[in-house]
Amino acid sequence: xxGTFRNAHLIPVALFLGLLALAGxxxxxxxxxxxxxxxxxxRILLEDEPPRAANRDHxxxxxxxx
Numbered sequence: 001x002x003g004t005f006r007n008a009h010l011i012p013v014a015l016f017l018g019l020l021a022l023a024g025x026x027x028x029x030x031x032x033x034x035x036x037x038x039x040x041x042x043r044i045l046l047e048d049e050p051p052r053a054a055n056r057d058h059x060x061x062x063x064x065x066x
Contacts, residue, residue: 028034
């Protein structure tokens, strides 16, 4: 067996993986994964919840006792 055809089975595997990646990318485009890129970048900077007064009182008393 010559060296050229020794790895010939890798060509269909590579094509299959490339088509699978392309199908995944097209699915992501159609399902709206890339619609709001700016909103996602801004949402990470916003706080989820303001700190509660009970949590602040509890944490300050814990630091006072140290």
